[in-house]
Amino acid sequence: MQNHFDLVIIGGGPIGLNCAIEAKKARLNYIVIEKGVLVNSLYNFPTNMTFFSTSNLLEIGGVPFISHTDKPTRRESLEYFRRVQESWELNIQLYTTVERMTQESDLYQIETNKGRFSAKHVIVATGFYDTPRYLNVPGEKLPKVKHFYNDPHPYVGQKLIVIGAANSACDVALETYYKGAEVTMVIRESEIYPKVKYWIKPNIENRIKEEAIKAHFNSTVTEITEHEVHINTPEGPLTIENDFVLAMTGYKPNYALFKALGIDISENELKIPVHNAETLETNLPNVYVAGVINSGMQTSTLFIENTRVHSEMIIKAIQAKNPSLKSQ
Structure with a gap:
């Protein structure tokens, strides 16, 4: 299995998939690493959930999102993003958990439960739905x-x-x-x-x-x-x-993963990953953050529909720093 890429995308949710689409348009050699199933966060939504957003606001990659009503359901969303993956033939490795990342020369070495991946560029698009905000009260760990x-x-x-x-x-x-x-x-x-x-x-x-x-x-x-x-x-x-x-006390970004990757977090109560607002590059050169994680603990401000632009911003920033990639 090939393990060296121009770009590794951590997170196979809607924004991770959108980053992969933009990477493919730019002819970058990329891979998406996802710890669970395709769009794992959406899969873990309630079975009968209806989205607040309309289907057209959730569309990515020019693939039409056909819903039976104005507000799509979880089931329709899972089918839609499966079709996105299939239509674009995206390179995704599922059930692969990132454990740590180190830098060697100008490459990042990403250790996972299924081996090592290396890349000059990394996008972190892990969302926040997988990490609940705990009550921190006695008995919270009971099975009930x-x-x-x-x-x-x-x-x-x-x-x-x-x-x-x-x-x-x-x-x-x-x-x-x-x-x-x-x-x-x-x-x-x-x-x-x-x-x-x-x-x-x-x-x-x-x-x-x-x-x-x-x-x-x-x-x-x-x-x-x-x-x-x-x-x-x-x-x-x-x-x-x-x-x-x-x-149902809400969720937060996976700060343990940020620490394992080496991404700095703001010191205020919002705990936002430190990044350049124009390029989304973090304190680590060539490592970018995309999607709702850019809001830190203020999770009600960013959604799929207003972070789709992150994918294009990041790929343009990568190409601007690496002119040779434009001609691939």
């Missing part, structure tokens, strides 16, 4: 606590606590409620997140108002035990009987 949600069926007839008030939490609370779970929401803020999907927000607010779904606002979980959850509310401590906890 989940930070990812797939399907409502396991929660039929169960006492379920949903933590959070953004899109994921509201989607989960409603879907499990409609399938027969006894749902209680624990919400740190005083209200449902204002930017929840417009077709979801009034529904969840009405279910809370009629007490079909119970909600504790301005409250936090303090401990999780086998059969109970302890929360701190404005009225004082409260203990609730519980079978499962779905902690």
